[in-house]
Amino acid sequence: MEKQCSYMKALKCRECGHEYALEATHVCEFDFGPLEVVYDYERIQGRLTREVIQSRPQTMWRYRELLPIAGEPTVGTQVGYTPLVKADRLAKRLGIRELWVKNDTVNYPTLSFKDRVVSVALSRARELGFTTVACASTGNLANSVAANAASVGLDAYVFIPHDLEQGKVLNSLIYGARVISIKGHYDEVNRLCAEIAGKYRWAFVNVNMRPYYAEGSKSMGFEIMEQLGWKIPQHTVICMASGSLLTKIHKSYQEFSKLGLAQSHPWKIHGAQATGCSPITTAQKAGLDFFKPVKPATIAKSLAIGTPADGFYALKVMKETGGHGEDVTDDEIREGIRMLAECEGIFAETAGGVTVGVAKKLIAQGRISAGDSAVLCVTGNGLKTLDAVAGHAGETREIRPSLREFEAVLALDKPDLARS
Amino acid sequence: MPVQVRIPTPLRKLTNNEELVTVAAGTVGTAIAELQSRYPGIKDRLLDEQGAVRRFVNVYVNEEDIRFLQNQQTPLKDGDEISIIPAIAGG
Numbered sequence: 001m002e003k004q005c006s007y008m009k010a011l012k013c014r015e016c017g018h019e020y021a022l023e024a025t026h027v028c029e030f031d032f033g034p035l036e037v038v039y040d041y042e043r044i045q046g047r048l049t050r051e052v053i054q055s056r057p058q059t060m061w062r063y064r065e066l067l068p069i070a071g072e073p074t075v076g077t078q079v080g081y082t083p084l085v086k087a088d089r090l091a092k093r094l095g096i097r098e099l100w101v102k103n104d105t106v107n108y109p110t111l112s113f114k115d116r117v118v119s120v121a122l123s124r125a126r127e128l129g130f131t132t133v134a135c136a137s138t139g140n141l142a143n144s145v146a147a148n149a150a151s152v153g154l155d156a157y158v159f160i161p162h163d164l165e166q167g168k169v170l171n172s173l174i175y176g177a178r179v180i181s182i183k184g185h186y187d188e189v190n191r192l193c194a195e196i197a198g199k200y201r202w203a204f205v206n207v208n209m210r211p212y213y214a215e216g217s218k219s220m221g222f223e224i225m226e227q228l229g230w231k232i233p234q235h236t237v238i239c240m241a242s243g244s245l246l247t248k249i250h251k252s253y254q255e256f257s258k259l260g261l262a263q264s265h266p267w268k269i270h271g272a273q274a275t276g277c278s279p280i281t282t283a284q285k286a287g288l289d290f291f292k293p294v295k296p297a298t299i300a301k302s303l304a305i306g307t308p309a310d311g312f313y314a315l316k317v318m319k320e321t322g323g324h325g326e327d328v329t330d331d332e333i334r335e336g337i338r339m340l341a342e343c344e345g346i347f348a349e350t351a352g353g354v355t356v357g358v359a360k361k362l363i364a365q366g367r368i369s370a371g372d373s374a375v376l377c378v379t380g381n382g383l384k385t386l387d388a389v390a391g392h393a394g395e396t397r398e399i400r401p402s403l404r405e406f407e408a409v410l411a412l413d414k415p416d417l418a419r420s
Numbered sequence: 421m422p423v424q425v426r427i428p429t430p431l432r433k434l435t436n437n438e439e440l441v442t443v444a445a446g447t448v449g450t451a452i453a454e455l456q457s458r459y460p461g462i463k464d465r466l467l468d469e470q471g472a473v474r475r476f477v478n479v480y481v482n483e484e485d486i487r488f489l490q491n492q493q494t495p496l497k498d499g500d501e502i503s504i505i506p507a508i509a510g511g
Contacts (some may be wrong), residue, residue: 015475015476027506031476031477032430032477033476198429292485308509
């Protein structure tokens with residue numbers, strides 16, 4: 001990739017507009033509003049063209065000018081550019097003309113969209129001189145911080161709720177990260193991390209590095225548009241934990257539209273949550289612009305954030321784009337996982353089941369018209385949440401190595417075939 | 421009514437590092453006014469220009485968000501605890 005300098009101008013409070021230097025800080029000192037990176041779009045305009053993007057390697061860093069680092073990326077340089085799958089069989093099952101699945105179950109290296117945000121956060125953390133990185137996590141983020149930190153020799157502390165899936169715990173430990181399990185739910189983990197971040201000079205990717213970290217999610221949206229032939233999808237269905245991914249995909253559409261990289265037309269952003277942790281969709285359905293914090297109880301543990309940091313902005317995006325929020329029960333989540341697996345051969349974790357289940361509901365309600373086209377953002381791999389579907393995915397049938405026994409089984413499945 | 425107010429880290433500069441402050445007030449609104457008279461400047465950090473609680477500040481009375489009670493008119497009784505918690509990052 002060619003040498004480039006920074007296109008960042010400052011950090012800016014989303015509430016009062018007060019500007020801050022490009023350091024490791026995430027809330028406005030005055031009104032506690034979240035800080036966001038401001039870019040020099042005038043300089044980006046004209047330099048970042050479709051041709052320039054297409055000439056670069058197929059990773060998330062091909063949109064480098066719109067990602068918040070000053071120099072070249074040094075962590076996670078291979079992340080992103082996951083498949084956008086035309087999901088014809090699932091489209092038929094859900095009753096919609098055209099459906100696409102953005103498949104981050106195969107994102108590199110830890111099989112979730114979190115590798116996008118972590119590669120940005122850790123590249124920026126190194127620019128700012130940090131040697132220890134940390135995070136509060138529901139699992140996927142912990143895995144990604146652990147792996148990406150290991151790949152460049154950063155020290156990593158990850159803080160997780162005590163009741164996570166075993167697969168996600170092992171997936172952090174294996175990289176040599178220090179894993180601290182907290183007796184509490186995610187929001188309590190997060191509150192502790194805010195205190196730790198205030199005391200030690202560590203780069204907490206989702207606390208003091210959050211303005212940089214969150215921008216990494218935009219790459220998922222940039223890729224969707226490029227893979228659709230530089231088009232913004234009519235409908236995008238996105239699962240929500242903090243709500244950050246949803247707001248950043250919307251921002252990616254705005255940026256490509258502003259820079260003339262994608263045709264501009266109205267788009268709708270829909271938010272998906274699990275019924276057992278649905279503060280944002282509950283507020284959306286009630287027409288509120290604020291949400292009531294909840295105590296999560298759902299198998300979709302990666303989405304189990306009861307006090308979503310970007311809930312307010314996620315509500316705003318759904319409202320402004322004419323999108324909707326909907327939520328699904330644990331059984332509907334498992335059904336969503338199975339539908340995606342059976343129709344498209346993609347095994348998503350519980351969050352993916354939430355997205356598919358909510359898409360099904362919104363199509364059935366007519367909120368996504370049957371004649372339209374939609375993209376589903378599937379954010380993590382099913383191999384990480386095997387516990388959630390164990391006992392719900394059919395059963396093996398054991399026989400002796402005998403043709404007669406096999407044919408007895410086959411007769412149950414396909415009587416016609418077995419008779420012949 | 422004596423009630424206790426839990427002060428978050430970012431505001432403790434204003435309260436001489438006091439984490440727990442006792443005020444006498446009948447509503448959340450008067451509790452905030454009482455805090456302001458003792459720790460000048462704290463009101464502007466909690467309330468916006470219209471006098472409403474800032475969006476990224478959460479105020480709880482005994483663990484319940486005041487936006488689901490009666491906001492600043494929420495009545496207080498002896499022994500209630502008010503928690504002020506800035507919205508936190510995460511996810």
